[in-house]
Amino acid sequence: MDKKRKNLSRFLYYGARWILGGVFIYASYDKILHPAAFSKIIYNYQILPDVLINLTALVLPMLELIMGIFFWVGFWMPGTAILSNILLISYMGALIFNLARGLNINCGCFSTSSGSSINIASILWDAAFLVLSVYLTVAVFKSGNRHAPKQIHG
């Protein structure tokens, strides 16, 4: 029974890592290729000051890509997991804020092309990824090595 539980924990841990890694890499790809389009999307959110928009459009997708790779290879897990929570919570805040004030803007969640407006579904997707990310953080922080071999914690 204990072995079964351990296997399940391990399965969930690796599953969460692979899913989140894939999500971050997929989300970064198009934005890295089209920074100008992504900067317009960030501008439309009307949250950041103008001077930080281009910088964010460049750094954020790169951060997502690096985090995705780190999730996949299991490197620097405590930092990556915490940062993943911070990013996903920020995204959710931005989505809820703009949905609440009725802005019909492109989400820019996974691509810079138009046609993916912000809606409840984008918030729910973000919430689902946040659940995985929080689970991963707990798994990484909780007594260190119960869910995964020592070396993967970086």
Next chain:
Amino acid sequence: MPQRRLFNKKFKMFKQKCLQAIWQCTALIVFAFLVAISINYLRNDSLQLFGNGSPEARLMDPSGKRLDISLSEAKKLFFQRSAVFIDARPQGDFEKGHIKGALGLPWNEVDRNFMRVTENISPDTLIITYCDGETCELSHNLAIFLLDMGFSNVRILINGWALWKENLPIESGSSTAGQG
């Protein structure tokens, strides 16, 4: 006593993880920053790092010429009848209301309606595109498209519909709209 020792051990480990997480987060951000800046520097279409994100600055054609036009200027051109107004919003919005005499060329159906809507417009005619909302991209996309199609004098009235409908001539229906 052993419980207390176990608690201390766990707390120490947690503290260690927190410190690890803090420096790793910082290092990740710095690393991403350096890689992103380096790649941007090497790109042909690199972004200005601390660019001006205002609507006016964003509304430029690929050569850097500003495309936006002020409401007062647009109004003057409207009453002089020296510009053609093109509404880039979806057909339904156009039918509900648009600038009087404007043509409807919804951006989402531009390929289908472009030829028919613009067949009587000469390439050097002053065209003013508009949509609704300061962050609306439809008029910008349409303006760039029209420039690509050979119209040399295209401008954008930012937030056009919202500004215009307050006290300038409007009409509804689809008489001049691009119906496909």
